[in-house]
Amino acid sequence: MATSSVSKGCFVIKPKDSRKRKLPNAADYFNNGKAVSENDKLRFSTYQSLWQQMKEETERLQEHLNEKIFDSLISFIKKSCIQMNSDVNDWSYRMRYSEIPTAALVLGVNVPDHEMTLQGLSSLLKQSVTPHIVFLQGKECTTVKQILQKILMQLIGGNGSDEEKEEDLHHSFEFHQRKMNCSMVSLCRWYNAITKRPHFKIESLESTFGHLEGGKVSPSAVCIHPVFALNSTTKSPTKKKKSLLQHKEVHPIVIIFKDLESFVPKVLQDFVVIASNHVQRLPMVLVFGIATSPITIHQMLPHSVSSLLCIELFQSLSCTDHLATVIDKLVLTTKFPFKLSGKVLQILNNVFLFHNLSTKNFVKGFQLSLLEHFSSQPLSLLCCDLDEASARIQNLNHDDCELIRHLQSFMDYVDRQDAKKQVELLTNDQNLKTVTETLLSSLHVYHKNYFPVLKCLHILASSLPKYPLGRQIRELYITCLESNIWELEDYTSAFQLLGMMAKDELVCLLQKCIEVLQASEHESLTQAIKTLEDFLAKFQKLDDVFVENVEGTEEHKARSQYSLQKKTDLYQLQKTLMEMKELKRSRKPSRFEILRMNVLEFMDKLARQYLLPPETQPLHELVYFKISGELRRHLNAAPRAALQIALSNPYSYLKNEALKSEEGTITNVAPDICIIYKLHLECGRLINLYDWLQAFATVVCAAEGKDPDKDNGQVDGVLYARFIRAVSELEFLGFIKPTKQKTDHVARLTWGGF
Template identity: 55%
Template sequence: MSTSSVSTGCFVFKPSTKKKKTKSLGLDEYFSLGCEGADTNNVRFGLFHALWNKIQTETELLQDELNKQVLDSLLDFISKSSSTRQRSNWASQMRASEIPTAALMLGVNMPDHDMTFQSLSELLQQSVTPHVASVQAKECATLKHLMKRVLERLMDTVVAEEDDEEEEEEERRIPVHKGWHCSLSMLCEWYNTQTKHKSSTPGKKRSSPSKDQHPPIVIIFKDLEAFNPKVLQDFILICSRYIERLPLIFIFGIATSPSTIQHMLPHSVSSLLCIELFQSLSCTQHLTTVIDKLILTSKFPFKMTGKVMQVLIGLFLFHDFSVRNFIKGVQLALLEHFHSQPLSVLCCKKKQALRNVTQLSHEDLEKIRQLPSFTSYVNKQESQEQVQLLKDDAHLKKICRKLIKDLHKYHKNYYPTLRCLHALTSSLPRYPLGKQIRELHLICLEKCVWETEDYQSAMKLLKMMAKDELIALLQRCTETLQPSNSKMMKSALVELEDMLSKFRQLDEASEVVQYDNESAPVKSLQKKTDLYQLQQALLEMNKSRRSKRESPYGILRSQVLEFIDNLVKNHLPPPESQTLNEVCYYSSSSNVRRHLNATPRTSIQAALSSPYYYLLNESLKTDDGSVSNAAPDICIVYKLHLECGRLINLYDWLQAYSTVVSAAEGHDPESDNFGKVDDLKHARFIRAVSELEFLGFIKSTKQKTDHVARLTWGGC
């Protein structure tokens, strides 16, 4: 765009209508960034995407199934409350102003509440009423905000706020009466218009009276504990005056205890609510079901090692009790595995994995040869076979197909055996192998479970178990083996059912006869006898005890426990013993912990101590690990404060800072102005100290007015 002209003038250039389009990266391209084994990254991304979609679908179905009972109870409560009101069967004039209220106990796993309330809102709108409004405490700081959010979500429109200062002042003086009746009156008019419009619509088939004639208005308070009690009280008082005109129903989401309602609302307000309590499934039971259905199954080829599982379960038990965050951790591990492991192209269904083996390149086969599990496998082979495995790619592909089949067969047999062992040991005293199946799974992932002392003690307890108890446990074992489609598990099921039938048909007559024979010498002792006869009787009793045969029940019990022991030893070795386990198992627990269990204080300290690695400025680079005098002010102030004690003198701190800054500015150390504090340095110092206080490294103290207390490295 240029012009040539002899005369001076003004030239206008209109912008081009063709905008330069910036190409945005797709998900697969983001996945490829920093990805090892770029040749197969598209295939791996496709496998990851398909596998995660399947896991996510299964998770949503499972969560809907777990919440079904409490959600159905809530729907039934709302439907009954609405139908009772429509039949004009309000119990008495005393209860005419009471608002039906459901107190939903959800537990402290706050991140999971949104999914529950979303499902509840969808079910309500589908089957009970279209008028549902959900509010949170963070958006309802005042009564005006609460009323505005409720009206907007019910009426699906924008409600304008009054900006008149005089009117706002008047509403502060009279918060309940004058300012807000108009808003609820507007809601009444809107509701009457809606119901009349529905009743006058011709040709519409009625499904239920509550849905067609006068559907209720449901207001959901997601986090009741976080609401301002005064705002909540005023809102309930206002709504109680309109309960005859508006079919209002409240749902309180409570994380702690039902007594929260009593603590937040006085009796004069809580008496206006007709409260019914609903209890959801506990988060620990929810986690157990998720692990049982999504992780302890051979349906999904992706697996996690014991350390990764411990990190995810530890974050759940000691941080947030959130099943949603646990599933996000599984997603992170899945993404990291397919991104960092080039051989994860084999982490898929058996048929697809066998096809992918034939498409492996020479570089991929070399990576297989470098796997620790494959190295152990090669060392166990004969010398000629070792040479072929290390040199012949075609032979290696053939062996890899066999190893992939063995790995899938291992998973098919592992999980039914794990459930069988858990069914036997989960009810033993003191739970030697854990009460939850995830505890037993973690043990089996780390070591050979049959070599542990807990396993030996569990077997000893099973040997002392009575007949009826053992039969009940064996029946549970058969139930765990029935769904399996593995040939070995089916044969084990047949053998176990055969032993179980022998237990049931066991005749105890021989035990009674044996008991009578043993008690005969005891009866002979009751007769009068001399010392010699007594000695002979005791010797005979001792001899009979030594030669006593084991009872039929004891023999059969020993056979069953030996069968279980062999089953465990054959099918519950740790995954590390399986060749090519690295293809399916993700083992980097440090990455999962770093992403999910962030330590901001440590990161901030590292940034302040080593600013070069964050700013990438060559002037900040030092060899001895110290901070350069050209570093940002907060880094200099942080470094100087580490050299002080528990209390830091602000004047001395300022003088040291001024000296460092003067050296950075290139002043002569022998000049009079070197280290002198001017207004600019003083302002920069105050700002850096304020930032350190904001980050929590120092705090003001009342011990000395010109000192601050240090909070790092043991400071109080």
């Protein structure tokens, strides 16, 4: 009977399974339940290859964007640790004796991206500064003791970011926890053993740390000056410093607080006070990951504690600038053949702006779009490089050719051809393959011209007040994808504002446009580059003409000013003003105004020629993902609707034929919570629990073949427990709540169902 209690003899021990679990073949999802064909395998391999290229490009982009701030952080950490191979260190004089070097890293409100940024920082620190990196989260560090446990556990594991290794070490760490006191003294001893530094006697601190219980610690109990912690053979701090200077390299312990705002202020204060008394024996650097504002540090830490930190501020790149760069490298490029339609890009943009501001989630949405495109479009195997697509076209079978003929864009293309060519396209597969290869090549050229001209139009429009065509290029791109942009009123108003632009501003914008077109290196835009360069040369000639005519203009202004200033009556003044107005109206436009008008007409011509919507291009379905409803269903979750659908129609999720039922009926074989939910839909605002229980027993007994009136209305204990559990689950989901109006009733919180 000594082990009669289950809680005394039951332990969870996770076995170490060295064998890798066999994952299902992902290519099976591309066949819609049919046998896997060669085209399905080819589509899946194309998806994998294309996504791998995009992923690598995103990672390189992330490293490039964070390169500047990472370099500054690494430089700060290197300088903040006292260099042991020099007699004088300027940085050490900036810090007081007990100050801890602290980097306040403002990451922004895009919290999902913080993990990726901090992991990149950790990798660089391990390569160039120190292998001792610790990650702390507020939800795991509610006491000082837990902070010290996490620090020791991650340092012993050697990789604080590896969650699996940390979990494996957790059990062994708990086993030795009684022998090793989780204190700063233990951390100092571990660091001295790892770095083979001189060990100092600090028994007083070890005994003092016994006051730490449940995270409550008296800072005064551990505020012992390092001088008194020295060995008796050490006579002065000066000799100690000289002995330490013999070491050439110091590997500090970098403690990264991922989410500073979620830490308990009192716990953080106690930890800083304790750490400041060991910073000379234990080189530490704190990195505060801040999502809101640097003022958070002073709100959480009083002046007496914040004065123990030597803080330097670091500001990361804003999430909107990061997204603009990602879109430029993944979307507005011909490097990757896959493209997004206007509605799909608008959904991803809205999720970014109104939900999380996370570039990481935007890339995940982009990956989901790529996967859905290759899964739903059988001809997506041609969504690859142009040379590879030409080889794949020749291997298409008759069924694939029929799929091409049924594309709406190809049908429109066939309708524009003469009768003889229409017959060839609809009957001759070889001729179809040749035309398909030509159309894909034309689609590639369309994108080569589209993106440089789009960027030029954005350069012109982004300099206008109130941004009629959008401030970001993604807004302009979405507009161009959905319609003919030159038919919009905003486009007309934008060119009207450009018609009032000064010469210096217009010349600067033209120079930027020329640089963008030259970077495209496409032959069809060579003539456009030459025309813009001619416009620039003409603007330069206008400066010489302006110098020659400036004297005549000044003389004319002086004459007009004299005629207005001389003494006259009201009639003569009105007559003079009318003459000046007529003269201004009948004045011919200047050479600059004519040249500016010609420039705007040329840019408008480029937009009308190259910024056609993708729907005008044959075979655009092969590379453009347009199923916005599927993407919205995955990204814009509606939990209430999903819950009500699952409870009212469990077949939609469980796919059990026995659960099929007519609308308005209750299936007696459904899960208990589904039966409870449907019964509660028949009640009013208040639900009698006894009546609810009797109705539930009637439905369940009918499923089990029992007579509900056999026990004179008494409900079986097991059935009663099932009812209580189902009601509790329904209350947890927010459909009902207890009410004080009637003790044996519950209140209904929702009305209607799906």
